[in-house]
Amino acid sequence: MNLSTTNEMPASTAATRDSSRTYAWVVFALMFCLLLSDYMSRQALNAFFPILKVQWQMSDTHLGSISSVVPLTVGILTLPFSIFADRWGRVKSIALMVALWSVATLGCAIASNYEEMLVARFFVGVGEAAYGSVGIAIIVNIFPKHMRSGIAGGFTSAAAFGSVLGVSLSGIVATHFGWRWSMGVMAIFGFVLLIVYCCVVTEKRLERAHLEDVAPVTYGSAKLTLRALIAGIFPSRSVFCAYLGCALQVFIQGTLFVWLPSYLNRYWGMSVSQAALTAAGLVLVSGVGQLMCGVITDRISGGSSLKRWNMAIAYCLALGALLTIAFQVPQGTLQLVLLAFAVFFLASSFGTCSPIIANATSSAIHGSVFATLTLFNNILGLAAGPFLTGAAADAVGLKVALHCLPLLAVLPFIMFIVGRRFSLAETSRSRLEQAMLSRNGKSQASDV
Template structure:
């Protein structure tokens, strides 16, 4: 695996403890994902106030809610192939700049048409950031701790979405919805200097791209290594044909697992975004104050942050696909219960937290699992396309939510029906487990 002048970069990282430099990378990625979570969820928190301010119906506001979802899908689909060609850091810096600046611009939108257009382009930045934080961090972590530490990073998304509800509630009470969007843009803008200075490029990406060994050594030394001049860095992974990264996702080795990951992510996001996007509006219609509705919805993601940590911890100790599958099943159960108890129940906040615990825990676990299914040369593409295709589930959830609520469907039927996609997600990730076993039977499975 390694000699005095040859170092297998993955094996070297796997054999060492997690050091301060890796914690710095995790922290920077955590804050990217935190602010991503704030911005993705923000429209759900301010939707009642915007609709009241502009005298919009739920159906009319649906396109505004879904505009960012289309942008998220486009950003993810575009960013992965670029990151597998030009690097993870460059794409991340561009993505954070884009969603920060455009979130500020959204605060000055004069009508729903302007807001929808600006939210679409904001979504492109948001969609490009998420998969590249996952890919970059995964390539700096030892395999034995990969799942739990990636889920630690992804708790930033849950905490950002959840804390955003509390911040939005306070700002809506003292100012208006414009202030919420301003804060959502200023926070990631303030993070950019730290990303320029301290966020590294992926050393494993540079190895497979045959960058000079000294450039790789410069990135590896802060991890605690001593690499004399002449050290060669290698990456022992299953060979793939030289082709576009996207083609790798559909070759005979990866095709089945790719489809299964897409189906799982699609169904999971459809459920999560319908709940986050429309639960505040449902609660307001039930006579609950706007600020209280925002806080309760925020608890869904707070519960998800705790669930993600547990799911990640279990994934590193048990069969990862089964852990994710069981979490989705738990989410289906609590979503169905949410519909049965009604929005006026005293148990509402507890059930919302438990639904978030399972659903967001499973979804975050899937983010941690996916990078290990693909080789380095196609990893960013594999992760970003899973997220991009999955975003269409979020779009579908946002649109159908506005339509269904406009028809006056009962909440019990709505939530019970909503549990079904979570069951499908639970089954689909087990199909990926079968695909992973087939990969193992035909040679070594690529692991992060």
């Protein structure tokens, strides 16, 4: 009998792996498109603020509130909804969420006053509450571990692109067909994706696409006490500073994304569609900057959390300085160019704070950890920013309110410096404890 060895895998195994890889990319594309729909439904309203202000005689505080209610609701519900999805089933939970935010977006299209719009926007937030954390939890389990950074970065970039599409498409549709049709188009897009998702993504097919180097998902298996969960989410003071610093920088991001179309319309004399397209271009620059800042941080920092803190401080300093200069120069091309350079660093905290938090927490609870980061970013950033800026605009004018915005970059800057100091102290303490344990171990060995 002839015995031989070969490096070639059986044809059936290779075919199965190719099929699983193809299915994984199909799921990724659907998850990406659903996040596009998520942010299109969330940001579309910002494009026709000028129309609603005149049509419904709304104050800037009212406009800010109907924008802020979505991220506020997301921030409050993201953690409990993420825990529920992990236990009940992620595929079913996402289908329910998409259906809810699409119906609520349709409700925005038929709202007849501020109160009805506020209620509809609240349910948009309920539907979108945990999609980001649950969606990424699905895709990281069907791709190899060495691809997770790229997959996660590609998935979350849909937020910026969805914001661009939502604002720009909404402005164009509102100009030609009315603002109600803008929200209707967003709702239809969500319903179409929901039908495709339900036909393509199932628990059984995801299980067949499961990879050997990724831990399987078992719903309802994790039963941590509340105290243990909180301790795992907040293991140190430096991690808390990363949560808070990221949210304070997102405050600036949320404010600019919401109020730039109105600023360009009121003070530059742009039409609603022109202002929406210009603001969308700046949001797109922010999305590219988010990706590039993450790549640059990885190349410079490697595996060093201390260097990531340094990068967070540098990016925040650049953001504050460029925004200050941009709002001081006269309106014109130079101001737009400077704003573009500034917003390049607008979302840089995602690429610095997320790895810092992930490296300091257990991978077993990363779903809850990133849901907590989402909570901070939405409540203290995306919700607080537009609302407080709207209130300030009613008091002193939108132009003055935005011109004061760069001063707030001092807050995340300080938080990153404090977090870096805590991180250094925690690292030194950890090394000292390890040295003492090693010394005690050697002492016990010599006694034996």
